[in-house]
Amino acid sequence: MAKPFKTLDDMGDISGKCVLVREDLNVPMQDGSVSDDTRLRAAMPTILELADRGAKVLILAHFGRPKGQKNPEYSLSKITRPLTAVLGRDVQFIPDCCGQAAVDGIAVMRPGDISILENTRFHAGEEKNDPALVEAMAAIGDYYVNDAFSAAHRAHASTEGLAHKLPAFAGRSMEKELDALQAALGEPVKPVAAVVGGAKVSTKLDVLNNLVAKVDHLIIGGGMANTFLHARGVDVGKSLCEKDLADTAEAIFDKAEAAGCTIHLPYDVVVAKEFAANPPSVRTCNVHEVAADEMILDVGPAAVEALGDAIKNCRTLVWNGPLGAFEIAPFDKATVALAKTAAALTKEGQLTSVAGGGDTVAALNHAGVAADFTFVSTAGGAFLEWMEGKELPGVKALMA
Numbered sequence: 012m013a014k015p016f017k018t019l020d021d022m023g024d025i026s027g028k029c030v031l032v033r034e035d036l037n038v039p040m041q042d043g044s045v046s047d048d049t050r051l052r053a054a055m056p057t058i059l060e061l062a063d064r065g066a067k068v069l070i071l072a073h074f075g076r077p078k079g080q081k082n083p084e085y086s087l088s089k090i091t092r093p094l095t096a097v098l099g100r101d102v103q104f105i106p107d108c109c110g111q112a113a114v115d116g117i118a119v120m121r122p123g124d125i126s127i128l129e130n131t132r133f134h135a136g137e138e139k140n141d142p143a144l145v146e147a148m149a150a151i152g153d154y155y156v157n158d159a160f161s162a163a164h165r166a167h168a169s170t171e172g173l174a175h176k177l178p179a180f181a182g183r184s185m186e187k188e189l190d191a192l193q194a195a196l197g198e199p200v201k202p203v204a205a206v207v208g209g210a211k212v213s214t215k216l217d218v219l220n221n222l223v224a225k226v227d228h229l230i231i232g233g234g235m236a237n238t239f240l241h242a243r244g245v246d247v248g249k250s251l252c253e254k255d256l257a258d259t260a261e262a263i264f265d266k267a268e269a270a271g272c273t274i275h276l277p278y279d280v281v282v283a284k285e286f287a288a289n290p291p292s293v294r295t296c297n298v299h300e301v302a303a304d305e306m307i308l309d310v311g312p313a314a315v316e317a318l319g320d321a322i323k324n325c326r327t328l329v330w331n332g333p334l335g336a337f338e339i340a341p342f343d344k345a346t347v348a349l350a351k352t353a354a355a356l357t358k359e360g361q362l363t364s365v366a367g368g369g370d371t372v373a374a375l376n377h378a379g380v381a382a383d384f385t386f387v388s389t390a391g392g393a394f395l396e397w398m399e400g401k402e403l404p405g406v407k408a409l410m411a
Contacts, residue, residue: 016189016409017180019060022154026065027122031152032057032182033169035159036072036090036127045093049389050161052097057158057182058125059098065122069152071108071131071169073162079135087130100125108134108169109147117151131169138167145172158182160189161390163405164397174408181409189406191386192397195365196225199327206349208233208332209370212256218331221400223267223274228321230275232334232345237307239264239276245298248282250307275318279311281335281342288339309335310345319352322362328353330366330384331398333374347378354380367394 034054039046054070061068075085088104095102101124105116108128120126131137136144145168149155155177157163162170163185173179181189196203203226209215212235222229231239234251241252242260267274277298282305284292295311310318315334322328330353337343356362366375367388375381388394393403 014186014190016186016406017178018186019057019156019180019183022064022178022180025061025154028066028153029069029117029151030061030066030154030156031069031071031148031173031177032061032156033071033159033162033173034058034182035161036070036087036094037074038090038093040089043089045090048093048097051090051094053184053389054094054158054182055098057156057184059100060183061156062100062123062125066154067117067120067122068125069105069117070125070127071148071173072127072159073132073137073167073169074130075132077130077132079132079138081133085130085132087127091127094127098125102127105129109144109151113151131167134168136168138165140166140168140172142172144168145176149173149176152177155179156182157405157409158184159405160185160388161393163390163403164393164401166404170405171408174405179409185409187386188388188390191365191388194363194385195327195329196398200363201327202227202325203327203329204228204230204322204325206230206232206328206330206332206334208235208334208346210234210251212238212253212260215332216259217399217401218395219263220266221398222329223263223272224270225400226272226329228273228275228325229267230318230321230334232277232310233332233336235332236276236310239274240298243276246301246303247298247307248301248303248305250301250305273321275321277307277310277314278317279313280307281309281311281344282307286336286339289341293341309337309342312344312348315345315348318349322349322353323356326362328362328364329398330364330375331368331371331395333370337370337374337377343374343377346374350375350378350380354378354383357385358383367391367398 077085103126237250237252242257334345337346364384
């Protein structure tokens, strides 16, 4: 099936051509070393394919928040050695992403060479999508490849502007992400279930409002579930709860009912009097039996079993946020159990499962099932905005 965007397959002969590749190299550092190279590994397929096809690969990326000023602390020169190690190829560093310094650096490159250009955010025009900076960056390249979905929700010079100035293509990581998102909510196989967890309803209002019109089953977990339970007249004790959003929760119930979407809330819960690892006061009870001095910290086993049954009847699953306070035992049990059910169904070929968001990735890794999901997105803000139904500028520019 034809894709609505061009990929590396559409580039033709690029031998000797300068290809500007927008990657996400904004990796966490500890004591001068990369502490998690997930993003570097995600960039590998695109960079190596372009190099093997004889292109001069010019990597564009941001690093930290230098606020439009040159700052050695945020220089991408720090990433050349870690990326060299990941790629198994030499990676050069060019001290600017446009202008004479960039031209001079590119001049000594041969077909197949790979260079990282200096932090795009050293230019104040990057975050403003300044046409002058876009022109200056476009002047050093023949083609543009966007491989950074995690930065696609920002209309910056290197994520959006360049796509209008040079022939633009999606890199392999971007392509994989867009294919997965299309399968999850764009044109999913129905029935569709969504798990939305997290502490506060207020941070996920747009997500919930978008999803109730698109999915058949909406599973609400985390502190958010308490707000919905409160709206339905349940006393949630001293649980985290946004009581002022009761009317908002009711409006979402009404919208779901009109759309034929079933909202699932826990009917048994795990409670404790203090939020600590394995506190003596932990117990499982019906949601109507939460004491005034107790807080709900996880979904109970009976509810998890019922949620598993609901997912078994679905063909597509979108997951964002944990069901409970999964960072601390024993309040990780519900998230782990449901994640394992989803992973098993995915492995059996019965479910397309797409998950994303920082806490979600951590929770699925904790459950040991991240590799068994169809796709796990590491893009936090961009994934959330996609779940909210918003248009992502970096993606839209590739569709033009």
